[in-house]
Amino acid sequence: MFTTNTSSSFITTIHIITIHMTYYGPIILLVIGIIGCLCNFLTFTSRQLRKNSCAFYFLCSSLFEFLTITFGLTSRLAADHFGYNLQNTNRIFCKFRAYFVSSIPLIATYLILLSAIDRCMSSSIHIYLRSFSQIKIAYRNVGIVIIIGFISCLHILIFYDLRPKCATLPGIYAIFDGMFVIFWLGLIPHALMLIFGLFTLINIRQARQRRIKKLENKNIYIYQKQYRNSHKTDTQLIIMMFVQIGLSSLLNLTRMIYYAYYILGPLFTGDEKVIGSFLMSFTTLLYYTNYVKSFYIYTLTSRLFRTIFIQRIKGFIYKIFKSQTLVIMVQETITVTHRRTV
Template identity: 35%
Template sequence: MSTNNTYATTLLAATPYLTLIIDLITFVIGTTGSVCNLIIFTAPRLRRNACVFYLLCATVFQLITIIFIVPIRLASNNFGSNLDNQSIIYCKIRYYLAITLPESATYYILLSIMDRCLATSTNVGIRAWSNLKVAYRMSVGVLIFIFIANIQLIVFFTIYNNSCQIKPDSFETFYGPSYILILAMIIPYTLMLILSLKTYFQMKKIKQRIAPVSNSSNHTQTSRFESQIIMIILLQIIVTSTLLLIRVVSYAYTIFTSDNFNKTLTERAIENFIVQSSSSLYFFSFAISFYVSTLTSKYFRDIFKKRIGHLYRHCRKQ
């Protein structure tokens, strides 16, 4: 028993240090990477691409998430801030934005792969939907939908037992996590999987049809760009969905078993470790977009180098 208690105590003590390290890394590399992504996605040669516009929107919400959510987590978990347990308004707004902001980034990534699916269609009418005018409207529509659909979270979260949470033993205890799971994970990532597979087969069909006819450099460059941007999106989907799954499952388990008073100290320590670390890793997934794109795509590396060179020369002229 004493060994278990020692293990639990050690784990409880180590958890804040681990989350502190992850959150600090997320804030530093996430802010830097998001700014670099903004530099890439606003390049003149990419501004007219609807898919890149969606990725630009996703980057903006990733940056807002990192700047807004991560410092709050740092203050709450490591520097004694308990404002969310004292102010019900702060409690509600914090968790509403903590769910809505990263969810918005996720749906913009969904729109980016949807655009690639439209752009690679063999149907001319379907391909016509891949344009900036549609992208502007879709981006606004999705944003309004997400912010309205999550308003109920403001109602669900409250201060209970000196903690900002969904009240246990209530309808919201089961409905809230289930709703978040469906809207934030099942729907977008299922659609991403379907659209990714469809895009892959469409691109394969296009290559088989065009390759024997045309070997022009323009076609080769366009095909390479399409392949690289789809690869970047898919890597983001894989990383984010994996870390989101861990977070959602651990969070749902905590909510559904919150009325179980028979948990041992070790079980509670392990549960706390998984919940806290998975939450930190989930936000970390929004910090690596730039590094994924530059490591996997020479095209984006070249654009970034040229943009940095241009900005440097511009600053020297000032």
């Protein structure tokens, strides 16, 4: 009897935690994510970064991250707590919601991969490879990734339907969908990010060694100073790369693995449904956290990003106060002129 009461109390507690988590979690992520994305827009559109191909990838990724959290989180929050259950009652909305909550994050992830490739190309000692790190090539690459991202998820429009809730077609397609999520949305892009990140570090070390050889016969002081500066740059790049890739992999793959188990594994029964609902909600919040974190990672790991962001904020504040001052001066001039005429 005691064991039964304890188990019932535990399940009730898990259920209450799930309710609060699915309500407050999306709201917090929405606020933090929207602010972060707007700050990214502000920074990456600055004059210093406007023509930089890597910054352009980050800018486009921030746009799709913004779409991911605003569409995905708001529709989930509305369905869970505000009775807006259109995805389980309307067939068209079911298909297109499932399509966009897969394709938009997919594009955001592969745009980050493009930025990793761009860093690898730009740090190469070969001129031919460095030539790929150009803004005009970045424009084309972004277009290609967007097209591939939307096309690769078209199967969702075909096989997702009301059954009676919005879900995949059971059987072989459920297995394919689980593998699609794990590999195409999870393992492949993050593995490639890591590979190109490591190649970037190799390129940086090779370039540093070439500079050291050129300076060895000139001045030992210059050599030491150059080594210290290069070491600091290496450290910053290592921190930025591994924090970004590590957090993205942890947050994204946690969700992907559980989602695959949910699709491919046995159906939950009894109290297992409550625990399964908690795990699904928790991993979903982790998944969306991946598209909220970018501004805060860039701010913590990059001095250049912080400097440009602060400059842009100061510039906007100056423009606001300057425009208000002009309005006040115009109003005072009109008032003085009116009094003179009277």
